[in-house]
Amino acid sequence: MVCAGGDVVSGCNGDSGGPLNCLGQDGRWYLQGVTSFVSSLVCNELKKPTVFTRTSAFTEWLSEVMLNS
Numbered sequence: 001m002v003c004a005g006g007d008v009v010s011g012c013n014g015d016s017g018g019p020l021n022c023l024g025q026d027g028r029w030y031l032q033g034v035t036s037f038v039s040s041l042v043c044n045e046l047k048k049p050t051v052f053t054r055t056s057a058f059t060e061w062l063s064e065v066m067l068n069s
Contacts, residue, residue, distance in 0.1 A: 006049030011038035
């Protein structure tokens with residue numbers, strides 16, 4: 001898991017499954033996470049970051065599934 005946001009912006013209900021994209025030093029965007037859950041209070045609640053599933057933890061499995069599909 002990885003947390004992001006919570007300072008000024010964060011996820012909202014219904015954002016589950018959405019991407020956490022980060023700009024790399026090479027200028028390309030990379031998928032770093034998939035939204036797992038958000039605060040159930042309100043959108044953009046201070047100090048309530050969005051929690052993402054870290055995609056790098058599943059790289060091997062994702063590659064295997066894609067090769068066999």
